[in-house]
Amino acid sequence: MESETQVKQLIYRSFVDDDTSEADIYRMIRHAQKYNIEHGLSGFLICDSKNFVQLIEGAVSQVNRLFDKIKIDERHHEVEVQYRDMSLSRIMPFLGMGLCLLNCKVDFQQDFYFTRLQAKEFSSLFEGKVGNYFRGFLA
Numbered sequence: 447m448e449s450e451t452q453v454k455q456l457i458y459r460s461f462v463d464d465d466t467s468e469a470d471i472y473r474m475i476r477h478a479q480k481y482n483i484e485h486g487l488s489g490f491l492i493c494d495s496k497n498f499v500q501l502i503e504g505a506v507s508q509v510n511r512l513f514d515k516i517k518i519d520e521r522h523h524e525v526e527v528q529y530r531d532m533s534l535s536r537i538m539p540f541l542g543m544g545l546c547l548l549n550c551k552v553d554f555q556q557d558f559y560f561t562r563l564q565a566k567e568f569s570s571l572f573e574g575k576v577g578n579y580f581r582g583f584l585a
């Protein structure tokens with residue numbers, strides 16, 4: 447088990463593939479919840495129907511391993527890292543992956559699902575560059 451004194455934080459942006467639906471993303475994240483919790487990962491995924499923006503945080507080896515899979519996932523393309531740093535504390539207060547589909551009309555009711563308004567309020571708690579990046583995207 448790696449020390450939790452420092453966590454890696456990574457934000458990437460990508461383009462949603464034309465064939466990827468909101469229901470696909472929602473299903474994918476429900477599976478991801480289990481994986482992320484089991485591997486000590488936390489984060490937040492926002493999709494505005496064109497782009498994904500995701501924060502992933504956790505042990506270096508776990509973040510790298512997950513990101514290696516995400517980079518080659520065919521549900522999106524042109525994955526580009528926006529921010530990468532080490533931090534003494536996590537931004538997210540829970541393990542797993544928060545999800546917000548900005549233009550979504552379906553009422554997904556799950557603990558990890560955030561409406562646009564909830565995501566905006568929640569991101570006001572994010573500090574530093576990560577907070578600025580997320581608030582900019584949600585504005």
Ligand SMILES: Cc1cc2nc3c(=O)[nH]c(=O)nc-3n(C[C@H](O)[C@H](O)[C@H](O)COP(=O)(O)O)c2cc1C
Pocket residue numbers: 474477478479481482491498500512515516517519521522543
């Ligand atoms: C935008 C996006 C975000 C993703 N985020 C996660 C995630 O946080 N956790 C996760 O386990 N899989 C996530 N995935 C799915 C992974 O790319 C991959 O399909 C999953 O880890 C299963 O990989 P495996 O079949 O090789 O085990 C994401 C996929 C996409 C397109």
